[in-house]
Amino acid sequence: MKARWFALVVFAFAILLIAITTTTVKNEYFYTASYTVLQFVILATAWNILGGLTGYVNFGSAAFFSLGAYSSVVLYTLFKAPVPVGIVTGAVVAALVGLGAGYLTLRLRGVFFAIATLALSEVLYTFVVNWDFVGGARGAYIILPNEAAFGFHNNTQYLFALMVLMTAFSIVVARFIEISRLGRGLAAVRDDEIAAECSGVPTLRLKLVSTTVSGALMGMAGSTYPYFMQYVEPTSSFSLSISVNSIAMPLIGGMHSWAGPIIGAILLGTIQQLVQVTVSSAWNLLIVGVLLVLFVTLAPNGIMGWVDRWRARRKRS
Amino acid sequence: MTGPLLAATGVTKHFGGFYALEQVDFEVGAGERVGLIGPNGSGKSTLVNCITGTLRNDDGAILFEGRDLAGLRPHRRIRLGIARSFQIPRPFAAMTVLDNLRIPLLYAAHTHGGLWRTEDQAGDEAMDILGQFGLEAKAREMSGGLTQVDLRKLELARAMAARPKLLISDEAMAGLSSNEIDEILAILLGMKERGIAVVMIEHIMRAVMRFSERVAVLVAGRKIADGDPGEVMRNPEVERAYLGE
Numbered sequence: 426m427k428a429r430w431f432a433l434v435v436f437a438f439a440i441l442l443i444a445i446t447t448t449t450v451k452n453e454y455f456y457t458a459s460y461t462v463l464q465f466v467i468l469a470t471a472w473n474i475l476g477g478l479t480g481y482v483n484f485g486s487a488a489f490f491s492l493g494a495y496s497s498v499v500l501y502t503l504f505k506a507p508v509p510v511g512i513v514t515g516a517v518v519a520a521l522v523g524l525g526a527g528y529l530t531l532r533l534r535g536v537f538f539a540i541a542t543l544a545l546s547e548v549l550y551t552f553v554v555n556w557d558f559v560g561g562a563r564g565a566y567i568i569l570p571n572e573a574a575f576g577f578h579n580n581t582q583y584l585f586a587l588m589v590l591m592t593a594f595s596i597v598v599a600r601f602i603e604i605s606r607l608g609r610g611l612a613a614v615r616d617d618e619i620a621a622e623c624s625g626v627p628t629l630r631l632k633l634v635s636t637t638v639s640g641a642l643m644g645m646a647g648s649t650y651p652y653f654m655q656y657v658e659p660t661s662s663f664s665l666s667i668s669v670n671s672i673a674m675p676l677i678g679g680m681h682s683w684a685g686p687i688i689g690a691i692l693l694g695t696i697q698q699l700v701q702v703t704v705s706s707a708w709n710l711l712i713v714g715v716l717l718v719l720f721v722t723l724a725p726n727g728i729m730g731w732v733d734r735w736r737a738r739r740k741r742s
Numbered sequence: 743m744t745g746p747l748l749a750a751t752g753v754t755k756h757f758g759g760f761y762a763l764e765q766v767d768f769e770v771g772a773g774e775r776v777g778l779i780g781p782n783g784s785g786k787s788t789l790v791n792c793i794t795g796t797l798r799n800d801d802g803a804i805l806f807e808g809r810d811l812a813g814l815r816p817h818r819r820i821r822l823g824i825a826r827s828f829q830i831p832r833p834f835a836a837m838t839v840l841d842n843l844r845i846p847l848l849y850a851a852h853t854h855g856g857l858w859r860t861e862d863q864a865g866d867e868a869m870d871i872l873g874q875f876g877l878e879a880k881a882r883e884m885s886g887g888l889t890q891v892d893l894r895k896l897e898l899a900r901a902m903a904a905r906p907k908l909l910i911s912d913e914a915m916a917g918l919s920s921n922e923i924d925e926i927l928a929i930l931l932g933m934k935e936r937g938i939a940v941v942m943i944e945h946i947m948r949a950v951m952r953f954s955e956r957v958a959v960l961v962a963g964r965k966i967a968d969g970d971p972g973e974v975m976r977n978p979e980v981e982r983a984y985l986g987e
Contacts, residue, residue, distance in 0.1 A: 609845060616833075617835070619796065620834065623820060623825075624850060625845070625849035625850025625851075627849075681836075
């Protein structure tokens with residue numbers, strides 16, 4: 426499918442989904458749960474642009490997420506910025522830090538790059554904890570006015586709708602990158618960077634695009650978080666579980682295509698929501714761990730790997 | 743155009759105190775077939791790496807079609823027309839053989855092959871090149887699972903897909919059987935018709951003598967001979983380097 430048609434279909438589906446849910450579903454919890462799952466769809470999709478397509482493991486997704494969240498906090502504290510402004514700013518700030526992280530790939534590869542991103546996350550965490558303007562370790566409140574924008578019933582629904590649109594946008598971007606010339610170049614970088622460079626691929630530029638876009642999408646996902654929770658504090662926004670989930674979801678869904686992270690995020694995110702309600706949120710990371718072990722041993726190419734194998738077998742017979 | 747296609751003068755590269763290349767001059771004319779020989783560790787691959795941009799030479803100048811290559815990264819050099827194969831094959835292992843060729847077709851071939859290619863055009867062209875190398879039956883296979891001889895062919899095919907003016911083949915025949923060597927030699931000899939200059943780095947003298955119009959010899963980072971293959975072989979210095987005193 427042409428990228429333009431795909432975008433049209435995805436956005437049409439997103440708008441339809443918003444229209445149906447906001448008119449029929451009143452249950453607040455539904456919105457909270459779906460918002461969280463969609464947030465992970467974006468994070469997983471964004472992580473996969475760098476991790477799956479380019480082969481650089483980012484262990485600091487939470488940092489980019491928090492950059493988005495705290496950009497919103499700063500803007501709101503300064504001049505009560507509306508949500509869309511927070512989204513754009515969050516994405517831009519995270520993109521710039523992503524660009525900076527991209528230059529790390531000049532010297533760091535593999536596990537060393539992963540450690541550097543984890544370190545980046547810790548540095549930013551420490552910075553935020555000690556920054557009084559955004560509440561430091563106490564956290565910060567964002568209370569939106571009672572009337573929601575654009576005629577939504579309440580802010581929860583409004584932010585849910587924005588999240589659906591942002592998810593659609595991320596999916597369109599991820600698929601576009603994957604099927605374009607850029608995606609082929611990134612795949613070459615993943616397989617062999619020197620051979621890629623010697624085949625005409627401008628590896629540094631491509632890696633910078635990859636880290637920037639990946640960072641921007643993560644920042645975008647985080648930018649609405651403080652509006653939605655009405656409160657944000659560094660321990661939860663920099664939580665390791667965000668970083669781990671962003672890696673585990675594409676791994677479980679399949680890293681070689683845009684659909685993998687979506688499937689992984691919906692599957693893992695939904696299980697976590699169910700367990701949180703029925704048992705306890707303390708189980709969430711345990712579930713991630715167990716599923717990861719299962720998938721790494723039984724289906725190293727994730728769910729999409731199964732699908733591809735099944736397709737190939739059907740074609741042959 | 744006058745002057746050589748590639749002109750390297752005074753190329754020097756050292757790793758710490760060890761001089762891998764010392765004041766090496768090396769020229770290749772348009773469409774010329776040059777053999778580059780020398781014992782292991784004599785600097786052949788280092789010279790290739792300096793020409794293709796994988797390493798930076800510490801001293802000396804490398805001109806391609808009269809243009810100074812200093813500071814250009816490898817992807818810019820292959821776009822100018824300098825392609826190489828790797829001594830140890832470096833396929834894009836998670837891609838099919840066909841997709842391996844798509845990379846240079848999409849990223850390098852446009853500069854002197856005319857327009858940017860679309861995915862489909864690149865696919866057709868890649869199939870065409872694979873045909874010349876006898877790899878078309880394996881086009882849909884994952885390149886990571888190829889046999890050694892097919893990997894060597896893929897290396898050359900991928901370099902060809904960049905539509906180069908100069909192809910540097912770095913020991914494409916090492917470890918292959920005599921039939922396989924003939925196969926690859928035939929492919930390299932065929933480049934002449936397409937006007938592609940070839941530098942063949944090789945230890946297999948039978949192949950070098952059959953292939954080369956000119957032979958250059960590197961020993962311990964210095965070029966000790968350069969000229970007609972027969973004369974170079976009779977050169978006492980070359981004999982000493984290969985056979986000892």
